[in-house]
Amino acid sequence: MLKDITLGQYYPAESCIHRLDPRIKLLAMTLYIVIVFLAQSLYMFIPLAAFVTAAILLSKVPISYMLKSLKPLKWILVFMFLLNLFLTKSGTEILSFWIIKLTTGGIYKAFFISIRLVFLVLGTSLLTLTTTPILLTDGIERIFSPLKVIKFPAHELAMIMTIALRFVPTLLEEADKIMKAQISRGAQIDTGSVFKRVKAMIPILIPLLVGSFRRADELAMAMESRCYHGGEGRTKMRVMKLTLGDGICTLIMISLLAIMIILPQIFPMLAIMP
Numbered sequence: 198m199l200k201d202i203t204l205g206q207y208y209p210a211e212s213c214i215h216r217l218d219p220r221i222k223l224l225a226m227t228l229y230i231v232i233v234f235l236a237q238s239l240y241m242f243i244p245l246a247a248f249v250t251a252a253i254l255l256s257k258v259p260i261s262y263m264l265k266s267l268k269p270l271k272w273i274l275v276f277m278f279l280l281n282l283f284l285t286k287s288g289t290e291i292l293s294f295w296i297i298k299l300t301t302g303g304i305y306k307a308f309f310i311s312i313r314l315v316f317l318v319l320g321t322s323l324l325t326l327t328t329t330p331i332l333l334t335d336g337i338e339r340i341f342s343p344l345k346v347i348k349f350p351a352h353e354l355a356m357i358m359t360i361a362l363r364f365v366p367t368l369l370e371e372a373d374k375i376m377k378a379q380i381s382r383g384a385q386i387d388t389g390s391v392f393k394r395v396k397a398m399i400p401i402l403i404p405l406l407v408g409s410f411r412r413a414d415e416l417a418m419a420m421e422s423r424c425y426h427g428g429e430g431r432t433k434m435r436v437m438k439l440t441l442g443d444g445i446c447t448l449i450m451i452s453l454l455a456i457m458i459i460l461p462q463i464f465p466m467l468a469i470m471p
Contacts, residue, residue, distance in 0.1 A: 206366050208326040213442055214256035215327045219336025221443040222328055228450045229320045233313060235457045239305070242312055244456055248449075249319055256327050266322035267315060274311050282307040325362065334359040339437060364412070371408055375401050 209215075217225075236242055253263055267274075281303060288302030328336075334355045341351035379400055380386060386397045 206326065207329050208258050208262060210257040210327075212255055212257040212327070214252065214323070216440075216442060217327075217446055218437055218439055218443045219328055219332040220339050220437065221439070221446055222324055223333075223336050223340060225446055225450045226320065226324050228454055230317065232450075232454055232457050233316050233320070235454075236313065237461065239309055239312065241457060241460065242316065244453065244460075245316060248453055249316065249323075252323060253319075256323060258323070258326050262326070263319060263322060266318055270314070270318060274314060277314060278307045278311050281310050330359045330363040333362065335435070335437065360416070364409075367412070368405065368409060372401065372405050375404050 232245065236245060253260060283297055283299070283303060285303035285306045286298060286300060288300040288305065290298060290300050291304075292299035325333075337355035337358060338352050341349060341354060345351055376386060379397075384397060384400065386394065386401075
């Protein structure tokens, strides 16, 4: 299961999505999240699905690799689905048993919330899969650089976020090694009751926590030995320049945002949920 987590991982490929400026990618991702929450019905996900499918195909990231990002969330998806299925009382009642009531509105909202979560995960995964941590750092720093006027630590914030993102796959790999080592010693991790499984995770979490502090200490020493003192006086090896592809990406995102805003105004039934 740990190998299925794609957060923080980079998939190398030659595509127009990979070549986009990281600043444009971050701004596009912000617009994408807004667009996802603007969708008020299942019908509104149709143009969004077309956009996400086209973006995945253009990025040349295998669809099976993208679907891996959803696998760790399967229990969250199931929980959200059941929660909305039985707690939503709107619409026509289909089934009633004791305190459980199943309605058309509950079914509709359960699918709606689950699909919204799927789109959010796919979009954010595409950002990290097509952008290296170094480029993400530069992009975040450039976006927040105007705030340096008010002494906002743009470089330090970007560095912290990127280090945290970069160490996600590293810690997952270390956790996987620890789990395999414990299983080889006879530990029962995937069997037994819920309480036994939680108790079996303690011998994994403790060495993982110790390893995390060790890695953090080694990273701090490495940065100090290289005379790292923040972003003051630092230069960039790569100079960011906006290209035609960045302009096209921006226009596409603005157009998609306009479509999601205008469509419910023209066709009010698209924004109606049972």
